[in-house]
Amino acid sequence: MTAAVLDPHEVQIGRRQALAQARALAQRSIRGTLRQPQVWLPGLLFPMFLAAVNTSTMGKAVEFLPGFEDVDSLLDFLLPASITQSVLFGGLTAGSDTATDIQTGFFDRLLASPVSRTSILVGRLAGASVTGAFQAVVFMLVYGAFGVRVAAGLPGAVLLIAYAMVLALVIGGFAAMLALKTGSAEAVQNVFPLTFILLFISSAFFPTDSMSGIYESVASRNPVTWMVDGMRHQVTVGLDWSEAAVSIAVAAALATMAIFGAQRALQARLRRAA
Amino acid sequence: MTAAVGSSSVAEPSTSWVPVAWALARRSLVTVLRVPAAVVPLVAMPMFFVVAFSGSFSRLSDLPSFPTDNVLDWFVPFAIVQGAAFAGFGTGFSTVRDIESGFFDRLLLAPGSRAGLFVGPIIASLVRTTFTVTVVLALGFALGATLPGGAVGLLMIWVAAMGVAVIATGWALGLVYRVPNQRAGPILQIGIFFTTFLSTGNVPLADQIGWTKGIARVNPLTNILELARQGFLGEVAWRTSWPGLVAIAGSTAVLWLWAITGLKNLTP
Numbered sequence: 001m002t003a004a005v006l007d008p009h010e011v012q013i014g015r016r017q018a019l020a021q022a023r024a025l026a027q028r029s030i031r032g033t034l035r036q037p038q039v040w041l042p043g044l045l046f047p048m049f050l051a052a053v054n055t056s057t058m059g060k061a062v063e064f065l066p067g068f069e070d071v072d073s074l075l076d077f078l079l080p081a082s083i084t085q086s087v088l089f090g091g092l093t094a095g096s097d098t099a100t101d102i103q104t105g106f107f108d109r110l111l112a113s114p115v116s117r118t119s120i121l122v123g124r125l126a127g128a129s130v131t132g133a134f135q136a137v138v139f140m141l142v143y144g145a146f147g148v149r150v151a152a153g154l155p156g157a158v159l160l161i162a163y164a165m166v167l168a169l170v171i172g173g174f175a176a177m178l179a180l181k182t183g184s185a186e187a188v189q190n191v192f193p194l195t196f197i198l199l200f201i202s203s204a205f206f207p208t209d210s211m212s213g214i215y216e217s218v219a220s221r222n223p224v225t226w227m228v229d230g231m232r233h234q235v236t237v238g239l240d241w242s243e244a245a246v247s248i249a250v251a252a253a254l255a256t257m258a259i260f261g262a263q264r265a266l267q268a269r270l271r272r273a274a
Numbered sequence: 275m276t277a278a279v280g281s282s283s284v285a286e287p288s289t290s291w292v293p294v295a296w297a298l299a300r301r302s303l304v305t306v307l308r309v310p311a312a313v314v315p316l317v318a319m320p321m322f323f324v325v326a327f328s329g330s331f332s333r334l335s336d337l338p339s340f341p342t343d344n345v346l347d348w349f350v351p352f353a354i355v356q357g358a359a360f361a362g363f364g365t366g367f368s369t370v371r372d373i374e375s376g377f378f379d380r381l382l383l384a385p386g387s388r389a390g391l392f393v394g395p396i397i398a399s400l401v402r403t404t405f406t407v408t409v410v411l412a413l414g415f416a417l418g419a420t421l422p423g424g425a426v427g428l429l430m431i432w433v434a435a436m437g438v439a440v441i442a443t444g445w446a447l448g449l450v451y452r453v454p455n456q457r458a459g460p461i462l463q464i465g466i467f468f469t470t471f472l473s474t475g476n477v478p479l480a481d482q483i484g485w486t487k488g489i490a491r492v493n494p495l496t497n498i499l500e501l502a503r504q505g506f507l508g509e510v511a512w513r514t515s516w517p518g519l520v521a522i523a524g525s526t527a528v529l530w531l532w533a534i535t536g537l538k539n540l541t542p
Contacts, residue, residue: 042460050471056484057476058334065333200326206333215329 018116025115025123026130033093033131040131043089044138047082051075051143054205067207070236076148080231081204083139083160084224087132087167088195092188094128094168095175099185111273121266125172125259132168136161152239159244163231166251171195173258180265204228226250291390294381298394302365303401316364316402320357320410324350328417331476339480347506350414351431352475355495355502357406358435359442359466365399366446367462373454382541392533395443403439407432419506427505430515434502437522438495442466444529451536474499494521 013021033040055074062068062077071077101107110120140150140157150156179188199205201215202224208216219225230247233240306313327349335345342348372378381391411419411431421427445465450458472486473495479487490496501518504510 053471053486054476056486057471057482057490058331059483060337060477060481061334064336064338197322197326200322200330206330210331210333211329212332213329215325215332219329 013114013116018119021115022119022122022126025119026126029094029097029124029127030130032097033090033127040090040093043086043093044135046089047085047139048142050085051078051082054078061206061210065207065210067209072236073147075143075146076236077207077232078205079139079143079148079150079235080160080163080228081199082143083136083164083231084167084204084228085199086135086139087164088171088199089192090131090135091128091168091171092175092191092195093131094124094172095177095179095188095191096185098124098176099179099183099188102179102183103185108273111270117266117270118263121176121259121262124176125169125262128168128172129165132164133161136164148235150235151237152234155239156234159234159248160231163227163244163248163251166248166255167227169255170251170258173255173262177258177262177265180262180269183269198222198224202228203232223250223254291387291393294384294386294390295393295397298381298390299397299401302368302395302398305368306364306402316357316361316406317409319360320353320406321413323353323356324410324413324417327353327476334477337477337481339478341478341507344418344420346414346417346419348503350410350419351434351502351506352470352499353414354407354410354431354435355438355499356466356470356475357410358403358438359470361402361406362399362439362442362444363446363462363466365395365402366443366450367459369395369447369450370454370456370458373450374456388537391537392447392530395447396440399439399443400436403435404432407435421505422508423505423510426510430505430510431502434498434518434522437518437526438498441522441525441529444526444533448529448532448536451533451540454540469493469495494525497521 055078059074062071062074068074068077098107101110107120111117140148140160150160152159175188175191178191179185182188202219202222204224208219208225211219227247227250230243230245230250233243306316324346328346331349332345334340335343335348340348369378372381382388411428415421423430446458446462449462449465453461472489473493474482474490475495479490479496482490497517498521499518500514501521504514
């Protein structure tokens with residue numbers, strides 16, 4: 001006999017069946033993303049374009065400015081930033097697609113069927129996480145073609161992929177929470193400028209050592225800085241488990257908060273639907 | 275009894291393009307007031323760029339060829355020019371709504387010259403850009419930007435911003451007439467981002483090292499930025515003004531030809 005899920009809004013099905021449903025919904029999420037290149041392609045190309053432009057226009061900064069002591073080229077420095085930027089933009093798709101499911105009525109049909117309610121959320125977030133891993137691999141391959149090597153080697157590359165997967169849960173969870181609260185894809189897309197601001201006021205594109213005043217103070221306290229710096233260490237210096245642990249722990253803490261929020265929003269929507 | 279057509283009591287419809295231009299400009303500006311989201315690219319984005327660029331890249335002034343110690347004097351004009359480009363983009367892109375709603379068809383059926391369809395958006399862009407210039411300059415000065423070029427320097431940044439707004443409006447209208455739906459939006463934005471980033475927006479040509487240097491050298495925006503920045507970096511001079519003025523004139527001619535031929539393509 002399999003254990004039953006005990007949520008009052010949850011349909012009573014076995015855990016194994018719930019996992020199978022989550023897997024099917026995750027596959028649907030990934031397929032849905034892959035079928036819309038206009039959605040995911042800008043999330044890959046724009047960070048690459050920005051990195052290419054910055055490497056060319058500001059490449060001399062590596063020789064003259066503080067904070068670049070361990071860096072051979074600005075492109076090395078920007079690899080974790082590009083992964084973060086791409087995953088943040090791409091993760092919004094998960095939330096946006098959840099809102100689209102609500103708007104098109106697919107979400108209601110899921111509720112009318114014997115599908116585990118938790119699987120709806122887990123499936124969507126698992127899809128986002130796999131997409132995040134894919135994005136990290138693409139960036140490492142493309143930047144690798146331009147001479148970027150992850151100093152930490154294979155373990156460093158695996159850490160970058162793991163980081164991208166957890167980060168996708170962060171933004172995917174927040175976006176899904178917003179989608180479940182509002183039911184509006186437009187409301188989810190409006191978060192885009194916020195992610196842009198979070199990225200800019202961090203060490204993603206330039207080290208905090210080369211900033212000053214209030215800006216430096218805010219950037220140093222931005223969780224994006226903590227996440228990016230730990231991953232950057234793996235790329236530019238070498239394998240450092242403590243730096244990696246900080247990055248992934250911050251991302252995991254934020255992911256826990258985001259998923260908790262999304263779960264609460266799902267419960268609230270189920271109560272309204274009941 | 276109904277009034278006879280042609281009777282002196284019935285006003286003849288105006289065939290002048292001037293009222294049409296003013297009406298379209300007013301309509302475009304009212305949209306900005308009614309749709310708060312429209313203010314974001316107009317003001318919020320350039321303000322954010324001033325803060326973010328001058329904060330993130332504050333030590334760029336340590337680069338050997340960087341022409342100022344105050345990074346704000348470099349990035350405030352860039353943010354204004356970028357804001358002007360987005361003001362022009364916004365005005366042109368609002369035409370998509372008119373085309374999709376059928377309002378534009380009614381304008382095309384109206385008697386008289388179609389010059390109003392071009393002049394109206396230009397007026398709206400210029401007013402929007404004046405707003406952007408004022409707000410971003412105020413922010414820049416509040417944060418510590420300086421203008422050693424004085425009133426002439428101020429005039430130069432205004433001329434550069436207005437020029438970019440007119441150019442961007444032509445680019446947007448030309449594209450919207452050819453792709454008359456919302457899909458034109460990303461293409462327009464990408465065009466503006468490419469043009470602004472592949473220039474001397476971030477650092478001077480002498481400090482660029484890679485493939486962007488060749489593009490920035492021939493990008494007309496590089497000269498327009500020189501025109502815009504000169505008052506912030508020192509005295510205004512003719513040799514740093516004329517290339518920018520030529521770039522504005524040339525780009526305006528090319529992109530407004532693109533807009534005019536686009537309208538001809540749109541109409542049977």
